[in-house]
Amino acid sequence: MAAIFSFCSDPASLEGIEWLSCYLTTGKHLGIYWSIGTVLLLLAITAPVALFFGFAGASAARSRILPIAWFGKGYTAIVRGVPDIAFFLFFVIALDQFFEWIRHEVKCPDWDMPIRQGNDFVVCPEAKLPLGTAPQWVHETYGFSLAVLTFAIVFGAFAANVLSGAMRAVPHAQLETAEAYGMTQRQTFWRVLVPQMWVYALPGLSNLWMVLIKATPLLFLLGVEDIVYWARELGATKTAKFTDYPHGDWRMWYFLALLVFYLGFTKVSEVVLDKIMSRLTRGQATAAGEAQRKAAA
């Protein structure tokens, strides 16, 4: 394996900083750096999708058609009483089986055996997801997509909670005025309610973002090779037989590094979100906006 630094060719002779810089740039360590990318990718996809799910859920909860309203309210309520981690574990299997079942129904209509046979879930080979013959990266991508979808569903429920609260917080007089102007329900919703709700939703949403960051290590439980996986892998005791860089049990230090990484990440997010918030409250007729005006005067 090609080393990044030229002096890394003979690890046994290295000491101190040089040893460390060689150690931290071995091929295996690149895995953990890539997995930070996995975390960021998860956040980048999950956040907008969850926001969309949340918006759909919150709007459904306001629907005048009862079944839709029940569905929306049920969706917003699921995360209240039950640990989120249970949903993570549940949805990953349930979604997988759901997709395979759909494909099974479409691709193998002649299949006559039941899908659940005792303790097995059996679909025809063509319906398997991903196909048994698919290369490794397809398996990994499929696993990651399932994880992202699961995250989006669970955090969508959280977002739906925040957004339905924000929709209720928009002053009722605004909606009545819109109706007085002759707007239809749909127009009132899109032209008056939605543009105004964001100011009320922002504190809740930024809180949700922090929670989402702190939920990313749970990817490990969904079978994705994420930073937790790599920290356990790389930190475990290595003997001289298998590596040029033997060391004892360093998992404690790897997890300390992860701890510091997350602390830094949340701190940066906090600073950025505070900036956005103060930008948005500027000139708003809220208590925070008033405080800003007084401070400037």
Added chain:
Amino acid sequence: MTCWDILSDYGLRSLGFGERLLPRDNFTICQQVVLIGSGMIWNIYFGLLALVSGFFLAVATAVGKSHHNPMFRKPAEWFIFVFRGSPLFIQFFFAYFTFQSLKGAYPIFTPLTSAWLGALIVLFLNTAAYSAEIFYGALMSIPKGDIEAADAYGMSGWKRFRRITFPTMLRLAWPAYTNEAIFLFHATTLVFMSGFPARSQMGDALYYASYFADKTFNPFIPYPILAGFFILLTLTVIGTFGLINKQLNRHLPQTNRAKIRLRLNLIR
């Protein structure tokens, strides 16, 4: 085998009593309900002990954070930042491997590597940090008039804290603290998923639920059972905290009383 037999065999399985082998095939609904319910003992154990012990540290930390002397304020701020700013999952892993290193050096630390003590310590510190932030917020919003009135009566120091500041803080913080308690119970499900070993398959409710889901490839039975147990637990917490809330607010006119509204503000 009737359901009663299963209950006597597996009712306390999570503590190591009764039948040693877990069921391997022909799983019945009754087995799943009993074993997952048995696992709830651990969730209640962790949640209850962490909550009660964390309460005291939380009050101390909140008072420390509101102190004008940086010698008290800074450590409190850092403590809260570290435990609120990082994922509980990582905290569990870090603590477990730290305790293991300690055990290697000094055998006296051996109990720390088992979940009943090690995970409890992490949960204790974690809930103390989250609650301390809640209590700090409440301390900051104590009406100025209350403190001034206490001063006018000649109260100061410990007496003022015990008779004025503390009760008011508790009353203001209680609705948010209820949410914290609920999420603490939810967080206890992470214990056996994160390093801490479930020795001879003595685990919590989620441990058994995922055991059944793995064995049967059918998540649609064990997880709803788990959900049912947790909804019951959540309702119990809301009920108990509601009673305490009533007690805390009993001197106020009906209309001014703070109602507990379940708000989602934290999972870790």
